[in-house]
Amino acid sequence: YREQIPIDTGIDNTVKLLLEGYNYITNRRNQFGRDIFETRLLGGQKAICVAGKEAVNMFYDEKKLIRQGAAPKRLRQTLFGEHAIQTMDGESHRHRKELFMSLMTSERLDDIKTIMRKHLERASEKWVKQQEVVLFSEMCQLLTKVACEWAGVPLKENEWSKRANELEAMFDSAGALGGRHWKGRNARNFAESWLKGLVQDVRNNAIEVPQNTALYKMAWYQDKDGVLLHEQIVAVELLNILRPIAAIAVYITFGALALYEHPAEKEKLQTKPSVYFELFVQEVRRYYPFFPVLVARVRDDYLWNGHDFRKGNLVLLDIYGTNHHPDIWEHPDMFDPERFKDRDDNLYDFIPQGGGDYYRGHRCPGEWLTIELMKETMDFLINHVEYEVPKQDLRFSMRRFPSLPKSRFIIHHIRQKN
Numbered sequence: 001y002r003e004q005i006p007i008d009t010g011i012d013n014t015v016k017l018l019l020e021g022y023n024y025i026t027n028r029r030n031q032f033g034r035d036i037f038e039t040r041l042l043g044g045q046k047a048i049c050v051a052g053k054e055a056v057n058m059f060y061d062e063k064k065l066i067r068q069g070a071a072p073k074r075l076r077q078t079l080f081g082e083h084a085i086q087t088m089d090g091e092s093h094r095h096r097k098e099l100f101m102s103l104m105t106s107e108r109l110d111d112i113k114t115i116m117r118k119h120l121e122r123a124s125e126k127w128v129k130q131q132e133v134v135l136f137s138e139m140c141q142l143l144t145k146v147a148c149e150w151a152g153v154p155l156k157e158n159e160w161s162k163r164a165n166e167l168e169a170m171f172d173s174a175g176a177l178g179g180r181h182w183k184g185r186n187a188r189n190f191a192e193s194w195l196k197g198l199v200q201d202v203r204n205n206a207i208e209v210p211q212n213t214a215l216y217k218m219a220w221y222q223d224k225d226g227v228l229l230h231e232q233i234v235a236v237e238l239l240n241i242l243r244p245i246a247a248i249a250v251y252i253t254f255g256a257l258a259l260y261e262h263p264a265e266k267e268k269l270q271t272k273p274s275v276y277f278e279l280f281v282q283e284v285r286r287y288y289p290f291f292p293v294l295v296a297r298v299r300d301d302y303l304w305n306g307h308d309f310r311k312g313n314l315v316l317l318d319i320y321g322t323n324h325h326p327d328i329w330e331h332p333d334m335f336d337p338e339r340f341k342d343r344d345d346n347l348y349d350f351i352p353q354g355g356g357d358y359y360r361g362h363r364c365p366g367e368w369l370t371i372e373l374m375k376e377t378m379d380f381l382i383n384h385v386e387y388e389v390p391k392q393d394l395r396f397s398m399r400r401f402p403s404l405p406k407s408r409f410i411i412h413h414i415r416q417k418n
């Protein structure tokens with residue numbers, strides 16, 4: 001059967017999307033009583049917005065949707081880079097995805113946890129002497145060091161703070177217009193030329209890099225036709241490792257906020273078995289806003305749930321709304337880590353870092369790494385240091401991408417435990 005789905009009328013609703021932010025799709029879903037509606041976005045293009053488990057299933061069916069030409073140019077100029085894996089489809093995507101997944105072995109995940117712990121310990125020695133620490137900024141800097149060390153990217157002592165600012169500007173400009181957008185674009189240009197130089201050094205044997213690192217593997221990766229990537233594209237893909245590792249600072253900041261707002265949860269983490277860290281971290285990733293939506297394009301006409309999807313239409317998957325969908329989550333707006341206890345895992349209803357299969361689709365290859373570094377840091381904040389949280393503005397906007405507590409989470413009176 002075919003039917004007319006609800007329409008959010010207007011020639012271009014991009015401004016409404018920016019104004020209502022993470023809630024744009026949820027607000028319409030509530031208004032229309034449906035998980036699907038039509039709108040016009042990004043220069044008046046027809047776009048179908050969907051949410052919920054079935055929708056995730058459809059969104060990750062590669063016979064139906066493609067990514068090429070889907071992400072708006074302003075995102076490619078800041079967040080992803082041009083010709084990045086995010087914009088690829090089919091066999092070439094799978095081949096490149098294999099490269100990313102090959103970095104995520106359990107040995108390499110252990111390595112990054114060890115590196116993280118080392119830098120946390122060093123940082124806390126400095127923190128105890130400071131008046132106060134802005135946790136988000138501190139984590140951006142620290143995670144930049146961790147990311148570079150893990151990825152085999154050499155970083156001079158006088159350079160890391162500049163690189164950290166560049167990585168931050170790239171993910172911070174994702175949903176921005178004006179100044180913040182330009183800051184992100186400039187940062188990307190600087191960082192790409194820096195990494196291009198390093199790729200040349202690796203290829204000319206001017207520097208030696210361990211073979212299991214991202215820098216080495218990406219510099220020598222051959223595409224499905226056996227050709228080395230252009231050094232510019234290697235730089236883009238290296239940034240696809242470094243930038244999102246730095247962005248884990250956002251989740252760590254929200255994690256610290258959750259510890260502060262839910263002292264009972266903090267106590268459980270101190271006293272209950274370590275599996276509680278996993279539950280807690282999953283709930284942080286579900287509850288707090290980070291990626292709002294994903295965008296793809298219809299490959300060829302198809303009918304789904306009564307609606308004709310036409311070749312070239314945009315499809316928006318509501319990430320935040322699916323992670324708060326009342327059919328999937330009981331009391332979705334409550335912070336409750338224990339909801340993840342005895343939960344049957346599946347690839348389609350919990351999607352803070354995308355859904356579907358890692359190897360065949362676009363689901364985030366860094367999801368395990370993110371979870372591990374969050375657990376490591378939460379453990380550190382709970383069991384290895386003590387601190388107080390002074391009065392500050394901890395509210396976070398539902399209109400800013402990415403969202404963050406306004407004060408960036410300030411802590412003071414920091415002491416090392418034991």
Ligand code: HEM
Pocket residue numbers: 085086087097100240241242244245247248249251290291294352353354355361362363364365366367369370
């Ligand atoms: C893709 C979220 C961390 C590397 C994605 C996607 C989301 C996401 C929503 C898109 C999925 C899709 O298009 O279907 C996040 C969040 C993170 C995070 C919220 C927390 C900080 C990481 C880390 C890495 C990483 C740590 C690498 C070490 C990537 C790459 C892609 C991706 C390369 C593109 C995959 C593809 O197109 O096949 N991520 N991510 N991300 N992420 Fe992450």
